[in-house]
Amino acid sequence: MTVLVVLTVIVIAALIAGLAVYLYWAGTLLDRIGAKLEGAAELVRGIVSDAELIGPGVEHINETGGVVAGALPLLYGMAEGIVAGVTPAAPRPEVPEVARPASGTRRSRLLASVGYRPELSRTYAPDSRNSMITKVTHRISARTIRDHGTRAARADRS
Amino acid sequence: MNPTEHTLWVSVIIVGFVVVVAVAALLSLLIYLIKRIDGRVDTIGATLTAAKANTAETVLIPQVATGVDAVLAEGLQHHLFLGRVLGKVKS
Numbered sequence: 001m002t003v004l005v006v007l008t009v010i011v012i013a014a015l016i017a018g019l020a021v022y023l024y025w026a027g028t029l030l031d032r033i034g035a036k037l038e039g040a041a042e043l044v045r046g047i048v049s050d051a052e053l054i055g056p057g058v059e060h061i062n063e064t065g066g067v068v069a070g071a072l073p074l075l076y077g078m079a080e081g082i083v084a085g086v087t088p089a090a091p092r093p094e095v096p097e098v099a100r101p102a103s104g105t106r107r108s109r110l111l112a113s114v115g116y117r118p119e120l121s122r123t124y125a126p127d128s129r130n131s132m133i134t135k136v137t138h139r140i141s142a143r144t145i146r147d148h149g150t151r152a153a154r155a156d157r158s
Numbered sequence: 159m160n161p162t163e164h165t166l167w168v169s170v171i172i173v174g175f176v177v178v179v180a181v182a183a184l185l186s187l188l189i190y191l192i193k194r195i196d197g198r199v200d201t202i203g204a205t206l207t208a209a210k211a212n213t214a215e216t217v218l219i220p221q222v223a224t225g226v227d228a229v230l231a232e233g234l235q236h237h238l239f240l241g242r243v244l245g246k247v248k249s
Contacts, residue, residue: 001159004167011174018178022185029192036199043206050213057219064226071233078240085247 111118159167 004164004171007171008167008174011171011178014178015174015181018182018185022182022189026185026188026192029189029196033192033196033199036196036203040199040203040206043203043210046210047206047213050210050216053216053219054213057216057223060223061219061226064223064230068226068230068233071230071237075233075236075240078237078244081244082240082247085244
């Protein structure tokens, strides 16, 4: 019977001791976890206070940046207008001379064939570039008429 | 003490040892889970510390907004200046 009593006491003591040890251990770990969670809560509060600045700040920057971006093309246009107004204008390119054939200008008989005399016209300009051509044309026309008259007289005589 | 009582007492002592072992096992499991929680709390703390370091520079955002406002004000001054110069150049 004494053995049974001792064993009973041992079982009860083991149960109590095991519960005490394990619960103390668990309590210690939970206490440490609680301290860590408290630090994490401080960090979260700090992050929240930092993040509260992001929204209004970014919105402000976005709004102001949009105004700046919208105004820059206007500034560019004004600056280009100033540059265009200040820069001296380059001389206009000369019109190249009309290409003429190397063989010279071909004589025209159209005016003479219809009896047109440019010297009687108001547009006649003897100093112009075509005056020599006009004179030659008239000379040839007169010769042609004279030859035609000579041939007609010969025909009448014959 | 008759044999029946003796047998019952012995049985109760055996059951008591089994209960002690079971309690020890369950408390060991509890300790294991608490240690896992402890490790994950450490991970969360490290992540929050990194996040706090990242968000610590957000105090510069209002300063940047003030700087952008200054840029806008300077741009308006440029606009006025270019407007005056452009009027003189065109005239």
